[in-house]
Amino acid sequence: MLEVNALAVAYGAIEAVQDVGFTVEEGQIACLVGTNGAGKTTTLRTISGLLRPHRGEIRFRGRPIHHLPAHTVLALGIAHCPEGRRLFTGMTVEENLMLGGHLRRDGEVTKDMNRVYELFPVLGERRTQRAGLFSGGEQQMLAIGRSMMARPKLLMFDEPTMGLSPIMSQRILGAIALLRDQGTTILMVEQNALAALTLADRGYVIDLGRTTLSGPGRELLADPRVRAAYLG
Template identity: 60%
Template sequence: MALLEVRDLVVSYGKIRAVKGISFDVEEGQIVCLIGTNGAGKTTTLRTLSGLIRPAKGSISFDGTALTSVPAHKIVSLGMAHSPEGRRIFPRMTVEENLRLGAYSRRDKETDDDLRKVFDLFPVLAERRSQPAGTFSGGEQQMLAMGRAMMSRPRLLLLDEPSMGLSPLMMKKIMSTVADLRAGGTTILLVEQNAQAALKLADVGYVLEVGKIVLSGTGPELLTSDEVRKAYLGED
C-alpha cells in the first residue's frame, strides 16, 4: 500500500471540471512531482488532497485512511501538510508567529525543537523572526510557507510551486531543501512549472494536461522523454 493513493479523482468548480478522473500513488519516502501547464489542475489536486475542496468523485487514501470526507484540520493532524501556491502567509504576524501556527494541530510541546530545525534550514528566518512576515521578499515568504508546513511534522508534504518567482540561486536552495527533507524522511508531492528542476529530484513524475494524466514515469524517464522535452522543457 502506498502512503497516498488517489483513484479516479474528479473535481469540479460548478460546471467547470478541473480534474477529470486522475489516479496516482505516492510511496513513502519518495518525491513525486506533478507537472503541467497553467490551468492543468495541479493546485486543484493539492487543495482536494488537503481537504480544502471536496471531490465530485473518486477516492483518496492516506496511510490507509479514506480522506474525502475528513475536514482539513484533521488531515493536518493525520500527517499531511500543504505549502500553498502564492505563499499565503499572514503578513501582519511575525515570522515566528507564522511558523508556530504551523504546529497548531500538535499536542506535544516540542515545537521549539522544530522551530530550531526550520531556522537551521533557513537562517534568514531566524535572523528576522520578530519581523512582520509581510515585509519579506517573495522568496523569503516562500521559505516561510515551507517552514510553516514543516512545523506540523508532516509525513507527506504538499508543495505548490515552491520555486515560483524565485531567482535561480534561491530556486536551487529551495530544491536542495526539498531533497534534504526527503533525506530526513519526509515524503513529498511537488507541483512545479519548472519541470526540469522538479524532474531532476523526482522519483516519479506525472504530467497533467487539462485535468488528465497524460504521461507518467520515473524522473529520469520523463526528463529524457521527447514529449516532455518538447512541451515542458522548451526544446525542439
C-alpha cells in the same frame, strides 16, 4: 503512502479535474507537472480537504480521506504549502511558525522551530520581524518552515519556486530535497518541469485534468513527448 484514484473535481459546472490518478511512495519526492490550468493545484487542494471530489478516491496510508475536513487531514499528517505562500504578513516569523504548529500537543514545538532556523538561518536571525518585510524568497522559506511545524508525514508544495530568482529557486529545491532525505515524503507541483523531474523520484504529467504519463523523474525528462511539451 498516498493513493489518488480516478479523481474528478468540479467548480460548479466546470470539471477542472476529470481523471487524475497517481501514488506517492513513502520517503520519495513525487512531482506533478503540466501546463497552467491542467488541474494540478485543484488536485492538491482536494487532497488537503479544501475541496470535495464528485468522483474518485484518495487514500492516505490505506485510509480514505477524500470526505474529511482540512483540519482532520492535517492532523493525520498531510501539510500543504500553498501557491503564493499565504503568510500572515502582519505577524512575525515566530508567530507564523507557531500557527503552523497549532494542532501540536506533543511539547516539541520549540524543537521543531529550531529545526526550521537551522534549515533557514535568516529566519532565526529575523524571527521577531514581520513577514511582510521579507523578500519573495525569504517568504517562501517561511512558508516552508510553517508547513514543517505541523511535523507532517507528507508535505505538499504548490509552485515553490514561482517568482524566484534561479539562485533562490535552487536553494528552495535543495531544502525540499533535504526534507526528503530527512524522512519527509514530498508531493510537489512545479512549473519548472526540468528542475522538478530532475529532483523527483517519480513524476506524473497532468494534461486537461487527466494523468497522461508517469514514470521515474529522469525517464520522463528523456521522453520526447515531455520534452516537446514542457522543455522546448
